[in-house]
Amino acid sequence: MSTPAGNRSAPPPTERRSAAKAVPAGALLKSLPLFKALDEASLGRLAAATHRRVLARGERVFSRGDDPEGMYVVVYGQVRLLGRARGGGERLAGVVDAGHSFGEPIMFLERPALVDAEAATDALVLQLPKEAVFAEIERNPRFARRLIAGLSSRLEALVQQQERQDRGGGQARVVDYLLRQGGSTAGVPFTLPAAKAAVAAHLRLTPEHFSRLLHELAAEELLRIDGRRITLLQPLRLAALRH
Amino acid sequence: MSTPAGNRSAPPPTERRSAAKAVPAGALLKSLPLFKALDEASLGRLAAATHRRVLARGERVFSRGDDPEGMYVVVYGQVRLLGRARGGGERLAGVVDAGHSFGEPIMFLERPALVDAEAATDALVLQLPKEAVFAEIERNPRFARRLIAGLSSRLEALVQQQERQDRGGGQARVVDYLLRQGGSTAGVPFTLPAAKAAVAAHLRLTPEHFSRLLHELAAEELLRIDGRRITLLQPLRLAALRH
Known part of the structure; x- marks a missing residue:
């Protein structure tokens, strides 16, 4: 099982679904950065406790x-x-890509979730029960260090994101966001990971302002919009609008 | 050595400085939440590696x-x-109060710092070298769990802060910030932890807008401003402006 970085090069949903059902949990875990440093015994223990959830978009x-x-x-x-x-x-408070984890803060702090977590595309998610995670931290300092490193990168990413969103006006924020979502390849469509209003709130814009900015960029033929599907036509010219 | 939650009830700087110099590092560590679960041997090893830095405001x-x-x-x-x-x-990207830690993400990710860290008041800061922290994680899963819990709360706080800052207009953001800084006690002055322009940027306001909102609140006798020193006069009436 490979772990695609985005949803563009992944096999079609039905294929992925049956593939995911066939692969043992241990092999799935082993393919993820968080578990790479673990020995077979640790992987086995975690795999035995893991629940897999195959999700349709929106679940x-x-x-x-x-x-x-x-x-x-x-x-x-x-x-x-x-x-x-x-x-x-x-x-939109965040998007979790393949290979990444979520929910640790809730588990460690024993507080109710602050957000809804739902599939933005068809997705396979593994759930690791708290007892299994805590037991593995006791046994395996490498696993603890991976968890700490994972939380550290998320903290850094949030701080950087806040800084990026402070800089530049609305157009710069929209362009920066689209380039990070869609990469710099012209002509490959991608889907906004949430409803336009939620993405607008993430970018600290009203839905109307976000919509207007998108349509201005479309009018200049820098991108094409089809509902939540966006195609960047001239990523280099877009990038120049970031500053 | 007690660990005051803010800078208001703390003893005067000179007294604190000499007190801090006299207290052994192990006792200082033991008083901090991060190290509470540690046994004497662990505390002793960490204390031996700890550097203490007595800082004047602005250092x-x-x-x-x-x-x-x-x-x-x-x-x-x-x-x-x-x-x-x-x-x-x-x-202003964040304020670290007594009893709290910072710098873990940089240490774990081995990347250069994204921010300047400087004393907002006279302060005592302990530095724990990376090798000592990593060795203690290897030895002591409780310490690893405390670190993970600490990072988890910071992640949650950042997400909540973003959400708070999205809600309400400029005035609501300023009032919310002042109440969190100054508590709900009327008449006790506190100092903004950074220059007004930096606090304004933190609140996603221009310095001029921030200044105008402060002076409007002062004109309504809800607070008093003296440079970076703020005194909340009517916290309950202020709280009503948050929504």
């Missing part, structure tokens, strides 16, 4: 207020984390 | 771009973390 992993009693790792697909926006709508 | 712990080779714990005082704001100024 919930947990909801705000739940106590999820474990942590999660994305094998393929993307999971979006949705908080509350101004006025009560949804706000 | 740097490390600068953006440095490789600090260790993590830090604040014993008393506050440390501010400053990123870059739009237009090249400073932006």
